Amino acid sequence: MIVEYIRYRIPDDRSAAFEEAYGRAALLLARAPQCADYELSRCADDPASYILRITWTSAKEHLEGFRGGELFPGFLAEVRPYVGMIEEMRHYEPAAVRGTGGAVPTLYDWMGGTEALERLTERFYETVRADDVVGPLFAHMDPGHPRYVAMWLAEVFGGPARYTGERGGYAHMLGMHLNRAITEAQRRRWVTLLADAADEVGLPDDPEFRAAFMGYIEWGTRLALANSQPGAAPVRQAPVPRWGWGVAPPYQG
Numbered sequence: 001m002i003v004e005y006i007r008y009r010i011p012d013d014r015s016a017a018f019e020e021a022y023g024r025a026a027l028l029l030a031r032a033p034q035c036a037d038y039e040l041s042r043c044a045d046d047p048a049s050y051i052l053r054i055t056w057t058s059a060k061e062h063l064e065g066f067r068g069g070e071l072f073p074g075f076l077a078e079v080r081p082y083v084g085m086i087e088e089m090r091h092y093e094p095a096a097v098r099g100t101g102g103a104v105p106t107l108y109d110w111m112g113g114t115e116a117l118e119r120l121t122e123r124f125y126e127t128v129r130a131d132d133v134v135g136p137l138f139a140h141m142d143p144g145h146p147r148y149v150a151m152w153l154a155e156v157f158g159g160p161a162r163y164t165g166e167r168g169g170y171a172h173m174l175g176m177h178l179n180r181a182i183t184e185a186q187r188r189r190w191v192t193l194l195a196d197a198a199d200e201v202g203l204p205d206d207p208e209f210r211a212a213f214m215g216y217i218e219w220g221t222r223l224a225l226a227n228s229q230p231g232a233a234p235v236r237q238a239p240v241p242r243w244g245w246g247v248a249p250p251y252q253g
């Protein structure tokens with residue numbers, strides 16, 4: 001991905017037409033397979049100043065794919081009257097510094113932190129052990145397993161990175177699933193028992209939290225199943241994934 005920034009200086013009497021033209025041009029960006037997302041902002045302190053940010057799949061795809069493609073003439077026709085008002089138009093490589101701020105609580109905080117996760121995994125693995133479909137997989141489970149999985153989930157949902165620091169991180173978790181040949185029936189049962197345990201221990205049941213929580217569980221169990229098949233060759237080293245609210249953060253007024 002590469003980010004293009006275009007800074008414009010638009011006189012006040014042309015700003016409305018400029019925004020309307022970009023509204024039409026954006027319909028073409030929305031259809032362009034080379035464009036990941038875009039946003040036009042107007043400066044609150046200096047209203048003549050606008051910045052357009054477009055994330056492209058790559059600079060080459062932008063310059064050759066989009067500019068050489070069938071959508072570009074229509075896009076250019078909309079923005080051409082403003083080309084002379086461009087102050088900067090360049091591609092930027094995103095650096096490693098990025099993240100979300102504290103305005104939105106992490107899923108970890110929302111669910112009640114490590115204490116809530118340990119309550120969840122204790123109850124969950126009690127039912128897992130007693131279950132006829134998944135129980136056999138866990139017959140020789142380490143007694144610390146519920147606590148380790150709580151530690152993993154804490155890190156995934158925005159809590160402390162203790163699984164990475166104390167337990168070997170992603171590589172260790174992956175190693176625990178390799179060659180276990182998890183079946184789809186076992187994966188489904190694992191998901192169902194976890195959802196039941198979440199209700200039993202009283203995890204928040206608001207739609208936003210449960211959608212995000214179960215979204216991760218669906219994703220993670222499908223990976224666990226695929227990685228557990230004999231002959232699977234998953235990536236061996238990766239960071240612990242971080243999971244957020246997705247498209248539906250908590251409604252805060």
Ligand code: HEM
Nearest residue numbers: 137140141142145148152173176186187190217220221224
């Ligand atoms: C989101 C989905 C999943 C997550 C986050 C997860 C997480 C983990 C973690 C962190 C470990 C290693 C714990 C340690 O450090 O010792 C582990 C081990 C294991 N997982 Fe999973 N897992 C998932 C899905 C599944 C599924 C679907 C199954 C089978 C139905 C499964 C079966 C196992 C087994 C058998 C072990 C080894 C337990 C032991 O003997 O101690 N996992 N899992």
